[in-house]
Amino acid sequence: MKAKASIVEPHSYSISELAREFDITTRTIRFYEDKGLLKPERRGQTRVYSPEERVRLKLILRGKRLGFSLDESREIIDMYDPAHGNVEQLERLLERIAQKRAQLQQQLRDIESLMGELEEVEVRAQTALLKSREDETP
Amino acid sequence: MKAKASIVEPHSYSISELAREFDITTRTIRFYEDKGLLKPERRGQTRVYSPEERVRLKLILRGKRLGFSLDESREIIDMYDPAHGNVEQLERLLERIAQKRAQLQQQLRDIESLMGELEEVEVRAQTALLKSREDETP
DNA sequence: CTTTACGTTTACGTTAACGTAAACTCTTGT
DNA sequence: ACAAGAGTTTACGTTAACGTAAACGTAAAG
Incomplete structure (x- = not known):
């Protein structure tokens, strides 16, 4: 303690x-x-x-x-602190936020598609497992 | 052509x-x-x-x-080709799929939270921009 | 025929993100 | 008193993922 x-x-x-x-x-x-x-x-x-x-x-x-x-x-971390006084900097900040957002949305799409593919592979593997377990004890 | x-x-x-x-x-x-x-x-x-x-x-x-x-x-790419004959390999494949899935779900959570934070920063930046545009032409 | 475009192999260079180790200081328990 | 444990700085080593450059082959175009 x-x-x-x-x-x-x-x-x-x-x-x-x-x-x-x-x-x-x-x-x-x-x-x-x-x-x-x-x-x-x-x-x-x-x-x-x-x-x-x-x-x-x-x-x-x-x-x-x-x-x-x-x-x-x-x-990203630097975006959080409120040290963005003038107009130009604020506009550049908004720019970068938009860019990061686009990148994150791309990642979301990538994850979604990969998740789908993993599920397909999983199903195939599971049915293959069932098959082999059937054959195991006839 | x-x-x-x-x-x-x-x-x-x-x-x-x-x-x-x-x-x-x-x-x-x-x-x-x-x-x-x-x-x-x-x-x-x-x-x-x-x-x-x-x-x-x-x-x-x-x-x-x-x-x-x-x-x-x-x-991941190796998971796609159907070369997983025996039972042990199929089980390990299902294991890795589960792990990748967990990782992807963590990424989803991370993206979600980061998106939320970016939105906060954006709102603050936009109101700050409005403020400074007001002051600009009094 | 030789320039231009595209291809090849080989090999050394570079950057990010640490790991590893040496050599030292300070505090604390026995 | 001293050994153990946690902290420090300094510095060299390592791995992944390419970049860059040299030196060469081949094929089409002017």
């Missing part, structure tokens, strides 16, 4: 806690920081991760599951 | 035709062959691609859009 006593302390995480939670190595987490995707605070030398940083890490890993590169994930 | 005359000739494709169609390089196509994902016939030295090989290429590229490695794509 940790028994940290205080109520107001906003949860923080060590690097190894995050590594365990998400089943990655600390090396990976430091690598993401190197690439500018994470910016944890420091207690002396030691990295301390806020809940917000933990969320950023989750977003990176979700991006990976979707086949995004780290640069793509960074782009 | 090609004017190949014969009716029965099953369409075939050159490597550069496929490269143009799918907007990839010939190097990429040869690389896939090297990795055992394609096995075109040969007219002398020259590679000749059947419609079936073309489909395999499409499957590889769909896999890429979903973030699959070439090994994963190969696995």
Whole structure:
């Protein structure tokens, strides 16, 4: 047990806690920081991760599951923070959102078709299994 | 125009035709062959691609859009050909299908949540744009 | 005949995303 | 006091997925 006593302390995480939670190595987490995707605070030398940083890490890993590169994930994460003051930047932001959306919709179509094909293969395999089980004990 | 005359000739494709169609390089196509994902016939030295090989290429590229490695794509493509004779192999096939399905469903969830977040950001950006256009001409 | 277009093989180069290992510091339990 | 455990930096190694370039063959066109 940790028994940290205080109520107001906003949860923080060590690097190894995050590594365990998400089943990655600390090396990976430091690598993401190197690439500018994470910016944890420091207690002396030691990295301390806020809940917000933990969320950023989750977003990176979700991006990976979707086949995004780290640069793509960074782009997406950067969309979330409200630092888009002027008109030009807002318009470019809307542009990129539209593009990502198109990409995601393509992925949806791809998943749909692949799901269908997998089902076909499954049915064939199951009937083949039944056949062979029939022949097994005549 | 090609004017190949014969009716029965099953369409075939050159490597550069496929490269143009799918907007990839010939190097990429040869690389896939090297990795055992394609096995075109040969007219002398020259590679000749059947419609079936073309489909395999499409499957590889769909896999890429979903973030699959070439090994994963190969696995999936290998599921399609009916070379799964014995019971053990059929059971392992059903296993892998179940796994891929789980992965695809995770991707669906990821896409769904990311879509939702993009919409939020979009709305915020659009209202911010309206605001700044109001201020523009007072 | 030689330029142009398309094809081939071979081989070295490059980038992303980490893995692995060495060498060091700090804290804590026995 | 010291060994164990968790943290750090620095640096070289590795794998996947091609890019790039050289060096060559063949066939049609001017």
